[in-house]
Amino acid sequence: MSWHHINTRRISLQMCLFWNRGLGEKAVATYGFGIKKFLNYFDGQKTEYYVPTAEWDAYQDNLRQLLEKNIFVRTIPWEVQRYLERQLERWQTSFPKNLPGMSSGGLLNLQKQVAEEVAWTNSRTWMIYLLNDRIVEKVETMLRERTADDAQVKKYLLNFSSPLEMNGAMKERLALLELSLLRGALSHALFTEKLKSHVERFRHIPMFGFDHDPYPFEHFQNQIFEIEDAAYELAELQKSIRERKGQFETALRELQLAETDPLYDLIHMLKHTVFVRDYRDTLRQKMYLLDRGMYEEIGKRLGELTARETTNLTNEEIADGLQEHATIHFKKLAEERRKGFLILENEAGTEVYTGNEAHEKAKREIHSPPAHREHTLRGQSASSGLAKGRTKIIQTSDDLGKIKDGDVMVTYVTRQDFLPAMRRSAAIVTEEGWITNHAAIIARELGIPCVVGASQATTIFHDGDEAEVDANRGIVRKI
Numbered sequence: 001m002s003w004h005h006i007n008t009r010r011i012s013l014q015m016c017l018f019w020n021r022g023l024g025e026k027a028v029a030t031y032g033f034g035i036k037k038f039l040n041y042f043d044g045q046k047t048e049y050y051v052p053t054a055e056w057d058a059y060q061d062n063l064r065q066l067l068e069k070n071i072f073v074r075t076i077p078w079e080v081q082r083y084l085e086r087q088l089e090r091w092q093t094s095f096p097k098n099l100p101g102m103s104s105g106g107l108l109n110l111q112k113q114v115a116e117e118v119a120w121t122n123s124r125t126w127m128i129y130l131l132n133d134r135i136v137e138k139v140e141t142m143l144r145e146r147t148a149d150d151a152q153v154k155k156y157l158l159n160f161s162s163p164l165e166m167n168g169a170m171k172e173r174l175a176l177l178e179l180s181l182l183r184g185a186l187s188h189a190l191f192t193e194k195l196k197s198h199v200e201r202f203r204h205i206p207m208f209g210f211d212h213d214p215y216p217f218e219h220f221q222n223q224i225f226e227i228e229d230a231a232y233e234l235a236e237l238q239k240s241i242r243e244r245k246g247q248f249e250t251a252l253r254e255l256q257l258a259e260t261d262p263l264y265d266l267i268h269m270l271k272h273t274v275f276v277r278d279y280r281d282t283l284r285q286k287m288y289l290l291d292r293g294m295y296e297e298i299g300k301r302l303g304e305l306t307a308r309e310t311t312n313l314t315n316e317e318i319a320d321g322l323q324e325h326a327t328i329h330f331k332k333l334a335e336e337r338r339k340g341f342l343i344l345e346n347e348a349g350t351e352v353y354t355g356n357e358a359h360e361k362a363k364r365e366i367h368s369p370p371a372h373r374e375h376t377l378r379g380q381s382a383s384s385g386l387a388k389g390r391t392k393i394i395q396t397s398d399d400l401g402k403i404k405d406g407d408v409m410v411t412y413v414t415r416q417d418f419l420p421a422m423r424r425s426a427a428i429v430t431e432e433g434w435i436t437n438h439a440a441i442i443a444r445e446l447g448i449p450c451v452v453g454a455s456q457a458t459t460i461f462h463d464g465d466e467a468e469v470d471a472n473r474g475i476v477r478k479i
Contacts, residue, residue, distance in 0.1 A: 003039055003050040003366060007432055008412040010396035011047045012211045012311035013341055013352070014295075016040035018115060019049070020345050022122020030123040033062040040343040041362045045395045046412075050366065063134045073265045076131070077273040080124040084283045087121060095290045099297040104322040107298060111318055114291050121287070125280050128273060132436040135270045136161060142263045146255070158382075159251050160267050161436045162244055162444055163275035166237075168282035169416035170445065172202040174237055176223060180230035195220060206397065206417035207285040210292050211308035215417075223420060240445055274436050281416055298322065302330045309334035312341065314352055375478035377454045379429070382440030385449030387427035387469045388479070391461040394421075408467045410457050414439040422446065427469035429476050431457050451476050 011019070020038045027034030039050040051059075066072045096102060096110065136157060143153045166174065179198060183191055196217065203214040227233070248271070257264040292307050299305030302313075302321040310318070312334055321330060333354070342358035344351045344365075353361045392402045394411035403409055403421040413432045414422060422428060422442055427449040430439045434453060443450030449471035457476065461467060466479040 001037075001365075002053040004053040004056040006049045006051060006056075008046050008048055009208070010045075010212075010398065011042075011049075011209050012308065013040075013042070013314065013337060013343065014115075014311040015118075015209050016042075016047065016049075016343050017315065017345075017350070018118040019122055019126075020343075021115075021119035023051075023126045024345075026119050026123035027126060030120075031062075031066070031127060033059065034123075035059060037346040038343065039365060040341075040345075041358070041366065042337075042341045043359070043362070044338070044340050045398075048366070059130070060134065063131055064138070066131075067134060067138050067266070070262075070265065073262075073269050077128065077269060077276045080128050081272075081276050081279065083124055084121065084280055087117065088283045088287055091117065091287050091290060099293055102297075104301060104324075107294070107301070108319055108322045110294055111298065111315070111322075114294060115315060118287070118291070121284060125284065128277050128280055132270075132273055132277060133434050135266060135273060136434060136436055139263070139266050139270055142266065146263075154381075156251055156255075158435060158444070159247050160270050161274055162441055163278065164241075164245055164248065164271060165275055165279075166241065166445075167275075167278035167416060167438075167441075168202075168285070169205055169419040170237070170442070172198075172205060173419065174234065175201070176220065177227065177230045177234040177237070180224050180227045181234070183224075195224070204282075204285040204289045207288040207292070208281070208397075208415055208417070209311070210288050210295050211306075211311040212288070212292075212397070214289055214292075237445075270436075274441065277436070278416070278438065278441070285416075305330055305334055309338070312337035314350075375460070377429075377451075377457055377460065377476045379451040379454030379457075379474045379476065380434055381450075381471050381474040382433075382435050382437075382452045383428075383443035383448060383450035384472050385427070385447070385469075386472065387449045389426040389467065389469075391429075391463065391465045391467045393458050393461060393463055394418075395458070402463065408469060410461050410467075411439075412458060413437060414442065422448065427451075427467075427471065429454050429457050429461075429467075429469060431455055 023035045025034065035051045035055050037052050037055060041048045139160060140153060140157055143156055147153060175198060179194055186194070199215065199217050199220055206212050206215055295307045295310045298318060299307060299310035302310065313330070317328060336355040339355045340358040342353040342361050387408065389406045389408040391410045392407045394400060394409055397417055400418060400421040403424050405424050406426045407424070408427045408429060409422065409425040410429045413430055414428065415438060419442065423446060425448060428439050428443050430437070430452045431454060433439060437452055439450055440452050449469050451469060451471050451474050454476055461478065468477045468479055
């Protein structure tokens with residue numbers, strides 16, 4: 001079978017299963033179409049997410065057909081936002097406060113409920129994630145029908161692909177800068193209390209999976225001590241948002257779009273979809289922080305497993321363990337799964353391979369493209385500028401500590417918890433994405449050169465290589 005690679009993340013076996021249901025049966029129930037077969041491969045560092053090429057092409061065609069329907073264009077990102085907000089509110093209200101006091105049966109029922117809720121969440125989050133590029137594609141086509149000026153079209157696309165509101169990580173930075181300005185006027189005790197409140201508000205940011213770790217107090221403490229000029233940085237961030245709103249209004253006036261014009265609706269859809277794409281992360285991060293506590297408690301009952309180890313078990317293994325039917329040594333199994341796992345899932349069922357067996361199965365199933373031998377890569381210019389620096393390869397968020405001031409970050413994709421490392425980077429290069437992805441948007445906000453969609457960048461470059469990034473032309477060159 002020919003597999004299409006969708007993305008690379010660090011996600012656990014549990015999350016793979018819930019992603020599959022979200023893009024599969026839950027997507028069909030919500031939107032009328034989805035994917036039926038999946039391959040998820042964790043190589044010991046990162047998780048590769050694949051679907052059949054034929055199904056992927058059909059899915060993209062279905063997305064394009066949806067964009068022909070006015071009711072869909074005028075409602076979908078707003079519906080997704082409302083659904084996820086309501087779901088988080090329900091979860092925060094109903095989630096048990098005393099997990100250690102629950103029976104194993106009660107804990108198992110809660111795990112089943114989490115599996116169901118997260119799968120339904122993923123039907124919406126996948127739609128917003130995968131729809132962005134198709135909207136840009138159609139907006140670009142319609143813009144080119146109205147102007148032959150290629151530079152103007154690109155300028156409009158960058159404008160329409162930038163949200164009018166900051167994402168959760170940028171709002172955290174804004175709040176931290178405001179807190180930094182108060183340091184001199186507050187006693188140490190009062191400042192510490194305010195910083196603790198800040199931690200409670202934003203500790204969820206790295207929670208892109210149940211097994212990820214929330215930010216500790218020390219993270220924010222270190223961040224605030226590293227701020228050099230809070231007033232200047234705060235003013236620049238606020239200025240950036242004001243200018244973005246002004247540029248958007250100017251672009252709409254230049255295009256002279258009537259509200260009945262299909263392009264008018266599409267542009268507003270794109271603008272809000274880009275916002276919801278990041279906002280959905282904030283909502284699910286908060287959900288996953290609650291869910292993490294459940295996996296920690298399950299792990300204790302299965303043999304002192306960590307949250308990361310527990311989330312690499314299947315639903316059936318968790319159920320057998322809690323019902324005391326299992327003959328498995330869970331600690332040993334978890335250690336093997338940390339070396340690697342591979343999931344093959346279709347309508348007939350799910351197969352899970354572990355450790356060396358997973359790696360051997362991956363070699364047979366996945367056919368990687370030939371290695372790129374040239375020292376020059378081309379991608380999409382997402383934030384203009386020129387930069388040079390030493391490359392640091394970021395496979396997952398576990399590698400972010402490698403980034404020092406002036407390095408070039410080379411990665412698959414960025415997320416909100418990448419922001420502190422992105423701020424230190426001279427430039428950002430990603431393998432995935434287009435001008436609507438996280439790296440592109442944040443790079444424009446920070447004024448950092450960024451090239452996205454640079455295929456095989458993490459393979460061609462190595463830690464310490466000297467690289468030149470020409471983000472004006474979308475070129476990355478090894479010096």
